[in-house]
Amino acid sequence: MSLIGEERKDTILNMLNYAGKVRTNELVEKLQVSSETIRRYLEELENENQLKRVYGGAIKINYDREEPSHLMREVSHADEKRRIGRAAASLVQDNDIIVIDDGTTTLHMLHFLVNRKNLKxxxxxxxxxxxxxxxxxxxxxxxxxxxxxxxxxxxxFRTAGTLAENMMQGFFVDKAFISIDGILAQHGISSYDCEKAMIAKRIIENAKENIVLTDHSKIGVSTFYKVADLKQIDTVISNVAAPHEWLHELDAKGVNWIVAD
Incomplete structure (x- = not known):
């Protein structure tokens, strides 16, 4: 594979991360190559387990069909989550009213909040x-x-359902720190669990500022239930930079993307 071929394959993967799927005719127009060349690239990327070919194009592989248990999530990408949690905690000021969503990434925030004064x-x-x-x-x-x-x-290890939603409706907060299962520039943030998604919606509605915490494994992934569009999110904190293909969309929707160091 030539260097230009590898660059084209990177472009395909960036487009896939942006929308979760790509169409052959769109790739032909974007890359200015034949449909036969596109099919060859897609076949090579599928052999590398980078995507799954479908009729007319390809989709992003999502190996997890259900939400892992809390104990499994706790050990997954632990170092990245700690850095994300520390960066998120730096946004919390004395006297803030904050909501911490369920999730092992948001959990890492708490170690860095002990010196804040008068928090709710x-x-x-x-x-x-x-x-x-x-x-x-x-x-x-x-x-x-x-x-x-x-x-x-x-x-x-969390609560959910109608009772939790009703209770959350009674709280108005300065900052909400949201955990997710997937994020796409076009389609927003998503969750495996419907009940978890519904309470996340209530949290977002009642917060002045909404901050999403996500490690790289959730980027370019769409899961079962949509939580919110990116235009409802103020900040995303991750261990990696936003995909290049997303930058225009993030800017148009007013989303600030922070890379945790």
């Missing part, structure tokens, strides 16, 4: 609740803690 912290995450109570009992955290009650999802 709201969460649906049982591990987040336990950790902040521990910090409070050790006099390392002096703020107020609110737990959103509802139906417990034991596999994911």
């Amino acid at each position: 912290l709201i969460t649906i995450s049982v591990p987040a609740l336990n950790l902040m109570m521990e910090y409070h009992n050790k006099e390392m955290f002096s703020g107020e803690i609110y737990f959103i009650g509802g139906r417990v999802q034991p596999k994911h």
Whole structure:
């Protein structure tokens, strides 16, 4: 494969990360090559497990068809999540009212919040609740803690459902820190779980500022249930830069993308 061929394949993957799928006729026009050449590129990328060919084009591979358990997520990309959590915590100011969504990435934020003064912290995450109570009992955290009650999802150590949604509707917050299962520039953020997505919608509606935390594995992925368009999100914090193909869309929708170092 020539250098220009590799560059074309990179372009195909960037387009795939942007929209989750590509069409052969679009690639012919974009790359100014024949449809036979495009089919060869797609075949090579499929052999490299980079995509899955379908009639008329290709789609992004999503190996996970359901949300991993909390324990599995806890050990996945742990170092990246810690850096993302630290960067997210740096956005929290004294006297803020914040909501911490369920998720192992958002959980990493909490270690960096102990010195903030007069915080009000709201969460649906049982591990987040336990950790902040521990910090409070050790006099390392002096703020107020609110737990959103509802139906417990034991596999994911969180609450969800109608009771949780109704309770969340009663809170208005300065900043919401949202965990996700997938993000696409065109289609926004998504979740595997319908009930989790619904409470995330309520959180986003009641926050002045919405901040998404995501490691690289969620970028270019679309999961079962849509949570929000990117225009509803103010900031994305990740361990990698935004895909180049996304930059215009992010700018048009007013999304600030922060790379955690």
